[in-house]
Amino acid sequence: MAFLIIFLVALAISAVGFYRYIWFISIGYGFSIAGIGAALLIYFGITGGLTAVSIVMAALLIVYGLRLGGYLLAREYRSSSYHQVMQQAIDNGKHVKLPLKLLTWVGCALLYACEASPIAFRLQNHAGTDAVAIVGAAIMGAGILLESVADLTKNRFKQQHPHRFCDVGLFRLVRCPNYLGEIVTWTGVFVSGVTILSGAWQWIAAIGGYLCICWIMFGGARRLELRQNKEYGSDPEYQHYTKHTPILIPFIPLYSVANAKWLIG
Template identity: 45%
Template sequence: MYWDILLIICIVCAVLCAVGFYKYVYFLSIGYGFAIAGGGLTVLIIALKNGWAEGVTFLLILQALLFLAYGARLSGFLLVREIKNAAYRKTLKEATGNDKKIPVFVSISIWVCVAILYTAQVSPMLFRYANGSKDIVLPIIGIIISACGLCLESLADKQKSEQKKIDPNMVATKGLYKMVRCPNYLGEIIFWTGVFVSGITTYTGIGQWLMAVIAYICIIYIMFNGAQRLEKRQMARYGNDKAYNAYADKTPIIIPFLPIYHLNKK
């Protein structure tokens, strides 16, 4: 299972997501991006140092760059949005109640749990090179899937920002938002689907499979839970708006063509 290497990655993730002690929501947002980027770079350094990627170094570098791009984009986008957008800061404060102090032991518990989760999320990359796998077809397919997910997330955030500038009092409904109401969450699921797929041919033993599968399931759960909480906030704000209800009642919430339109409608 390479517990010693996983511990190193976990420590790196913990250090980088410790920004959550400033605002606990950062454990799951800005610190998340930092941790994923740092975890990927840590695997890159360790794999190169140990000579694990001989013959497939280009794959190792591509995957590391993908994690770096993912983390930098996510944390950068969230930082800029929070700094520049007063309306978003107000919404974030209302949604998380982050003016309230939470007990230190709760913060520490969240910190430890997310550091472990982020380590599990990047573990498919570690297992591929530590196990000495040399196949390239499935890893390349996984990388392409992840790149598509990253592009989808990026475009969704860009379109949402542009539409909010035009009409800040309405949810985004154009572009990718015609396909699903949470295309950024869909992009997140696609990104981590690619990461999981990239390691399928290399997982050895029940421990590696469990870590990879549990991390993937957690991400899907987190995305659907996030969509549920978002819908609850939107219903509270736009529930009496006919245009919003017409849009929400005909647009799937996360998965295209899957007729799941509401997760929390009241």
């Protein structure tokens, strides 16, 4: 029942993608996650089963989703250059047939529900607070903070240096710290559920959601790399930066995913 509820919430909110196709995976994503967090608090607040750690994690979903959705919405309307880049990178939906839009809509909603499913299953299974849940919540909070700082750093840097790649702050650690923050966030969610998941379906949903978002984040890193190679490829400083700074995972010498055409983001 819990999974059905969060799936329906994600389905309702991500429907904004019918207005603008890219919103299925951007603004619709952020606000769907916030809606899922709110739905879990409301439903289990009424039916019972909320614990301190589940309240914290559901609240973190709301914080995460509102921050991301609000940030993307503001950037969509305030940054004409960003809007133009995204329109070139992703189909704006004018040529997408309705069946594909419907498939995208349902697929996105299902993914968002699967990502958040460890929290929903913890509540559904009436699991109490344990050390793994606390660690997962801490990792989740760290990921949200990491992603927020990365977005803020790049936004401020681009205001001062609109024609230069960002290589300050967290961007000295990896080239895509915002995507890293996303992965860390969902790693925390997944970790929080490993002691309470029950049955094949719950494991499939939790593992599937986690692996899919990691795949998408690597795909996003690839898309950004290709775009930056085109824009800054002739800059010696950029060449040095890309050869000495991992693209996504700190301290792992993976400097490029440009040739990994199987990635999507």
